[in-house]
Amino acid sequence: MGTVLGLLTIFPLLWMVSGAFKPEDEIWNMSLLPSSPTLDNFIYVFTEVPFLRYMFNSFFVSAVVTVAALLFHSMAAYALARLKFRGRETIFMVIFSTLLVSLPVVLIPTFVVVRTLGLLDSYAGLIIPMIFNAFGIFLLRQFYLGLPDELEEAAMIDGAGYWRIFWNVVLPLSKPILSALAVFFFLANWNSFIWPLTITANPDLRVVQVGIATFQQQYAANWNYVLAAATVAAAPTLLMFFFFQKQIVASIKTSGIK
Numbered sequence: 001m002g003t004v005l006g007l008l009t010i011f012p013l014l015w016m017v018s019g020a021f022k023p024e025d026e027i028w029n030m031s032l033l034p035s036s037p038t039l040d041n042f043i044y045v046f047t048e049v050p051f052l053r054y055m056f057n058s059f060f061v062s063a064v065v066t067v068a069a070l071l072f073h074s075m076a077a078y079a080l081a082r083l084k085f086r087g088r089e090t091i092f093m094v095i096f097s098t099l100l101v102s103l104p105v106v107l108i109p110t111f112v113v114v115r116t117l118g119l120l121d122s123y124a125g126l127i128i129p130m131i132f133n134a135f136g137i138f139l140l141r142q143f144y145l146g147l148p149d150e151l152e153e154a155a156m157i158d159g160a161g162y163w164r165i166f167w168n169v170v171l172p173l174s175k176p177i178l179s180a181l182a183v184f185f186f187l188a189n190w191n192s193f194i195w196p197l198t199i200t201a202n203p204d205l206r207v208v209q210v211g212i213a214t215f216q217q218q219y220a221a222n223w224n225y226v227l228a229a230a231t232v233a234a235a236p237t238l239l240m241f242f243f244f245q246k247q248i249v250a251s252i253k254t255s256g257i258k
Contacts, residue, residue: 021038119199
């Protein structure tokens with residue numbers, strides 16, 4: 001049963017990759033092996049459509065959001081896990097409760113704020129609202145709660161303050177979970193569609209998922225081009241999971257999530 005479900009899950013991916021190499025007259029052939037493979041679909045995507053621009057926009061936004069989120073989330077999680085101050089648990093519960101709020105609920109209020117700040121049609125508008133993620137703070141806090149107190153006590157005896165302990169002790173120990181979160185954050189923003197579609201009208205700021213949607217509308221009769229574009233957009237996702245699968249598993253083991 002598990003094998004059947006696995007095959008059903010992977011078949012659409014294999015069909016997409018296969019269709020990307022098929023000429024137009026073979027696109028609806030359900031065979032996974034094209035009789036006459038061609039690279040013309042990929043050449044068309046990169047020469048006739050500004051697809052490289054779309055990919056650059058997605059990569060830039062995803063990379064900046066990932067770096068900023070890891071920095072701010074790790075500091076917030078460390079404070080909520082290791083520092084003692086009044087209202088700590090209340091603040092954490094408020095942050096944690098935002099996991100129950102989906103994007104459609106906050107889409108219009110966030111749009112109004114971004115418009116008021118003059119961030120429509122800008123990289124800042126694509127990046128800043130996406131930095132906060134309660135899941136990242138929660139996961140890092142769970143990891144920091146599991147760190148031995150002796151590490152901080154030894155650093156304090158040597159004269160280190162909280163800031164130095166965070167940078168020199170806590171962050172080096174957080175590499176596995178930070179690597180996993182980097183994958184999650186990057187892929188979440190790489191696959192983002194609703195928010196970029198909402199706040200950008202400038203084609204030069206179009207991200208790859210919005211670009212594919214536009215591409216699909218323009219070339220609805222040429223699915224070989226659409227599948228080639230989708231294959232190129234999916235490649236970073238597959239590569240990141242392939243190279244960082246060990247870090248993802250390690251982060252789940254060390255964060256206390258079963």
